[in-house]
Amino acid sequence: MAVTDIQISICGSAGDGTIAAGDILKTTMARIGYRVIAFDLYPAEIRGFGKCISRTRITSDQVYSMKQQSDVLVSLDDGHTIPHVGEVRDYGAVIYDSFPITMLPEGGHISGHIKPGQIPYGLPIREISERATSSSRSRNIVALGFVAGAYGLPADAFRETIAAKFKTKAASVTEANIAAFDAGYEIGADTFRLDFVSFSEPPETKVEGADVVMMSGNAAVARGCLDAGIDTYFGYPITPATTIMERLASEMPKQGARLLQTEDEISAIAATIGAGYAGARAATATSGPGLALMAEMLGLGVMAEVPAVVIVSQRGGPSTGMPTKTEQSDLHLAVFGGAGDAQRIVLAPTNVEGCYRCAGKAFEMAERYQTPVVVLMDLYLSNRLETVNLPRVSPFAAGLSKDVEADTPAGTYQRFAITDDLVSPRALPGQADRMHTVTGLEHNESGRPSDQAAVHIEMSRKRHEKLKAALDHPDITICKRFGDEGPVDVGLLCWGSTFGESLEAMMKAQDEGIRCSAMKVVMLSPLPLDRILAFFEDCREVLVPELNYEGQFANLVTAATGRPVHRLNQVTGMPMRVEDILERIRALAAPPSRSAAE
Amino acid sequence: MSSRMHHVIIGNGVAGDQAAATLRERDSDSRITIVTAGTLLFTNRYKLPQVFAGKTDWREYLVHPPSYYEERDITVRRRSVVIRVDPDRRVLVLQHHEEVGYDRLLVAAGGAAYLPEALRESAHLLDSFATFRSAMIARERLPDGGTLIMLGGDMIGLDMARTVLASGYRVVLVPNERTFWPHQVAAEELPDYLGALERSGIEVVRKGPVERLEEGAAGRPDRRLVFADGSDLEGDVVMAFCGLVPSLGFMHGAGVDIERGLLVNPELRTTNERIWAAGDVCQIWSEEEKGYRFYYGWKNVKMMGEVAARNMTGDHVQVDTFKDEKLVIDAEGRIDSPYWRYD
Numbered sequence: 001m002a003v004t005d006i007q008i009s010i011c012g013s014a015g016d017g018t019i020a021a022g023d024i025l026k027t028t029m030a031r032i033g034y035r036v037i038a039f040d041l042y043p044a045e046i047r048g049f050g051k052c053i054s055r056t057r058i059t060s061d062q063v064y065s066m067k068q069q070s071d072v073l074v075s076l077d078d079g080h081t082i083p084h085v086g087e088v089r090d091y092g093a094v095i096y097d098s099f100p101i102t103m104l105p106e107g108g109h110i111s112g113h114i115k116p117g118q119i120p121y122g123l124p125i126r127e128i129s130e131r132a133t134s135s136s137r138s139r140n141i142v143a144l145g146f147v148a149g150a151y152g153l154p155a156d157a158f159r160e161t162i163a164a165k166f167k168t169k170a171a172s173v174t175e176a177n178i179a180a181f182d183a184g185y186e187i188g189a190d191t192f193r194l195d196f197v198s199f200s201e202p203p204e205t206k207v208e209g210a211d212v213v214m215m216s217g218n219a220a221v222a223r224g225c226l227d228a229g230i231d232t233y234f235g236y237p238i239t240p241a242t243t244i245m246e247r248l249a250s251e252m253p254k255q256g257a258r259l260l261q262t263e264d265e266i267s268a269i270a271a272t273i274g275a276g277y278a279g280a281r282a283a284t285a286t287s288g289p290g291l292a293l294m295a296e297m298l299g300l301g302v303m304a305e306v307p308a309v310v311i312v313s314q315r316g317g318p319s320t321g322m323p324t325k326t327e328q329s330d331l332h333l334a335v336f337g338g339a340g341d342a343q344r345i346v347l348a349p350t351n352v353e354g355c356y357r358c359a360g361k362a363f364e365m366a367e368r369y370q371t372p373v374v375v376l377m378d379l380y381l382s383n384r385l386e387t388v389n390l391p392r393v394s395p396f397a398a399g400l401s402k403d404v405e406a407d408t409p410a411g412t413y414q415r416f417a418i419t420d421d422l423v424s425p426r427a428l429p430g431q432a433d434r435m436h437t438v439t440g441l442e443h444n445e446s447g448r449p450s451d452q453a454a455v456h457i458e459m460s461r462k463r464h465e466k467l468k469a470a471l472d473h474p475d476i477t478i479c480k481r482f483g484d485e486g487p488v489d490v491g492l493l494c495w496g497s498t499f500g501e502s503l504e505a506m507m508k509a510q511d512e513g514i515r516c517s518a519m520k521v522v523m524l525s526p527l528p529l530d531r532i533l534a535f536f537e538d539c540r541e542v543l544v545p546e547l548n549y550e551g552q553f554a555n556l557v558t559a560a561t562g563r564p565v566h567r568l569n570q571v572t573g574m575p576m577r578v579e580d581i582l583e584r585i586r587a588l589a590a591p592p593s594r595s596a597a598e
Numbered sequence: 599m600s601s602r603m604h605h606v607i608i609g610n611g612v613a614g615d616q617a618a619a620t621l622r623e624r625d626s627d628s629r630i631t632i633v634t635a636g637t638l639l640f641t642n643r644y645k646l647p648q649v650f651a652g653k654t655d656w657r658e659y660l661v662h663p664p665s666y667y668e669e670r671d672i673t674v675r676r677r678s679v680v681i682r683v684d685p686d687r688r689v690l691v692l693q694h695h696e697e698v699g700y701d702r703l704l705v706a707a708g709g710a711a712y713l714p715e716a717l718r719e720s721a722h723l724l725d726s727f728a729t730f731r732s733a734m735i736a737r738e739r740l741p742d743g744g745t746l747i748m749l750g751g752d753m754i755g756l757d758m759a760r761t762v763l764a765s766g767y768r769v770v771l772v773p774n775e776r777t778f779w780p781h782q783v784a785a786e787e788l789p790d791y792l793g794a795l796e797r798s799g800i801e802v803v804r805k806g807p808v809e810r811l812e813e814g815a816a817g818r819p820d821r822r823l824v825f826a827d828g829s830d831l832e833g834d835v836v837m838a839f840c841g842l843v844p845s846l847g848f849m850h851g852a853g854v855d856i857e858r859g860l861l862v863n864p865e866l867r868t869t870n871e872r873i874w875a876a877g878d879v880c881q882i883w884s885e886e887e888k889g890y891r892f893y894y895g896w897k898n899v900k901m902m903g904e905v906a907a908r909n910m911t912g913d914h915v916q917v918d919t920f921k922d923e924k925l926v927i928d929a930e931g932r933i934d935s936p937y938w939r940y941d
Contacts (some may be wrong), residue, residue: 100694104696111694112678116674120676
């Protein structure tokens with residue numbers, strides 16, 4: 001069967017409807033049955049400034065990252081799109097407005113920048129929109145219609161998506177957009193195509209017990225929270241985590257759960273820990289700057305052994321940094337941030353389906369091990385859309401709290417009792433005969449403050465060692481190796497969203513005859529040390545690609561293992577390029593001269 | 599923009615392509631921009647008839663791979679229609695509202711197919727052979743073993759007819775005064791030449807003037823040609839091959855002398871010292887004939903591209919046109935034109 005692997009980019013200015021057109025495209029393609037992975041870039045400003053790019057990779061088989069070069073580029077604003085023309089492959093298509101409304105200086109029109117190997121498709125997008133809808137506002141939909149028509153995609157599926165997207169607006173809005181789509185479609189269908197881009201039939205996508213749906217990382221996290229039975233959510237908006245709260249705000253009330261937007265992040269984490277203490281499955285979501293504010297309360301959660309889920313979507317930093325750019329530079333903060341030895345569980349999903357699993361499992365772990373659990377994503381993962389297999393029945397367990405034995409005599413209950421598994425029976429406040437003290441001060445087994453050395457030593461051990469059981473927590477992949485088995489020339493040790501690009505780079509390296517493996521590490525704290533060490537044993541060279549300047553995961557791994565690694569660090573605000581990783585793999589695999597690992 | 603000398607070439611045919619190559623050879627620093635209304639890079643039109651033989655990947659018609667242009671730093675602005683040249687400001691105005699400045703301009707826009715008056719109303723029923731796209735459309739409209747009617751039959755058309763015949767189709771020629779264009783065949787010699795065509799398999803229909811072209815009746819071939827005498831001829835595809843007219847509408851008002859083509863001296867310079875012309879678009883002064891005249895054919899056009907480029911870069915060479923314009927019937931009975939041959 002022919003394989004479809006087409007990436008379509010739409011580029012425009014904020015307000016051009018770039019992201020909206022991309023949304024319709026990716027939603028429709030997922031509904032038709034293709035696998036979709038997509039990532040949008042947009043400016044920090046709301047409208048009228050800055051560049052928006054919607055990139056959608058449409059495939060018949062599962063893929064793990066965006067392609068470096070698009071097959072089709074649609075320009076809704078030449079000024080913004082011209083720098084991206086080079087991202088279109090040879091014999092790919094560049095679609096643009098052939099009749100802009102203003103007089104342009106030399107070089108102002110995209111046609112002057114199209115590379116010799118690319119195929120130009122100019123059409124009077126604005127004019128078509130005005131003819132079809134009496135307005136130029138639907139240029140994005142005209143262009144989308146052209147793409148659908150030119151590549152023979154089913155118009156009805158697009159019309160349905162458009163109708164669904166605008167169902168809350170006046171009927172005239174839907175009608176205008178469908179008219180614009182149809183006008184573009186007709187021209188696209190009549191276009192004599194010279195590019196070498198074609199779609200094969202979509203694959204069979206039925207999965208037993210699951211629905212194949214397209215969702216973003218943030219939507220997946222929200223769905224994971226809901227399926228795990230979230231009771232309360234407290235949050236303060238921050239890019240790129242805000243849409244988690246937005247989705248939960250509309251969904252939680254439907255299942256009797258509650259959400260409160262607090263005045264800031266400190267309140268959000270305090271309320272989350274308070275709710276967790278009261279027995280609720282509680283969560284908050286934020287980004288790096290918010291996590292910095294939450295660090296103190298996170299320490300209280302560790303000390304008081306309170307379940308709480310903290311979802312963090314990293315962006316460019318430090319400080320306010322680059323709110324709409326991606327980065328993986330909050331790993332140190334997530335793993336170590338706060339006062340004292342405040343170890344907590346940190347999960348870093350590597351794809352959208354992983355976001356769903358990690359969010360749901362975070363509630364299980366928080367409850368089971370009585371600790372805050374951080375789910376560490378990044379903007380790329382938050383905003384990336386993928387088709388995922390979403391189980392129809394929640395795979396997450398409820399009621400994992402270790403309850404106090406019913407026959408425990410009144411007045412003998414110890415909230416922080418040292419047990420075999422170091423997890424203490426947990427009573428909720430207000431439970432009869434289970435009075436106890438909870439404090440941020442160091443405390444003894446009954447919870448009363450104590451700064452005796454023996455107490456601090458034992459309680460520190462308890463708080464750290466109890467988390468090791470999480471390494472064997474059921475039904476979650478905390479660490480997995482891909483690629484060649486046994487000894488390899490190059491091993492990629494990866495975390496978070498960079499894993500997708502790393503996996504594609506690994507596969508390309510294998511195609512070139514390089515023995516190569518990639519390991520994704522989902523649980524960053526506690527670290528699955530045995531499996532990482534076993535991976536080191538098999539790898540002649542280990543490369544750690546990550547989107548931060550310091551090499552934070554490399555630091556973590558080398559400190560924990562004492563083994564040298566090669567680092568590949570980028571802070572471009574963009575996902576890492578497969579080609580960059582591949583280049584390093586090639587260099588490391590070459591036997592005669594290779595740079596020494598640190 | 600850059601302060602480098604900017605050579606702009608309007609047209610992406612044989613003359614324009616040769617000019618760009620020569621300009622780059624002679625001036626490694628200048629900007630070179632080819633402006634063309636077409637979508638493809640320079641294609642070998644002489645090979646285009648092979649579309650009918652099933653060669654349908656357009657990349658096989660490219661004379662140069664895309665890397666050729668990148669390696670030579672030659673910009674090709676495709677789908678860019680020039681609507682005006684302003685010699686005072688030295689800019690081209692493109693249909694998409696962009697102005698492109700030039701220091702030296704070569705007009706090598708070629709020619710468009712000439713259509714006799716009687717056929718203009720039914721132009722939409724004619725298929726074209728001007729581009730890869732139009733050739734592909736015609737091929738798709740032509741059923742296996744179908745009939746192609748050729749009106750006129752200039753040398754471009756006769757080239758195509760040979761391949762179409764060899765590909766299993768039927769070719770019917772309706773001759774007129776433009777048959778064998780650009781060659782002029784004396785009336786008394788015409789039967790010999792048409793006879794040669796018939797011997798090669800082309801059916802020649804001599805029914806006098808064509809009155810109109812119309813769509814075929816249901817269940818019949820797509821096209822019906824009606825002659826002045828009331829008789830008709832049915833075919834699946836009808837094409838007119840009646841020679842070329844220069845494409846130079848955009849040069850009106852540019853302050854250069856135009857007769858039927860752009861008038862140029864033997865160095866191919868127009869009456870504007872920064873504008874040259876080459877190929878089917880220009881009429882060159884012939885001292886010998888004391889008048890301006892067109893020169894056609896691959897060899898002439900290629901030579902013109904080179905001469906113009908040399909003179910744009912400071913040389914003063916004159917055109918040396920290929921003089922052997924005679925149409926001949928070779929030993930095997932085939933019509934041959936040394937003038938029209940290409941490498």
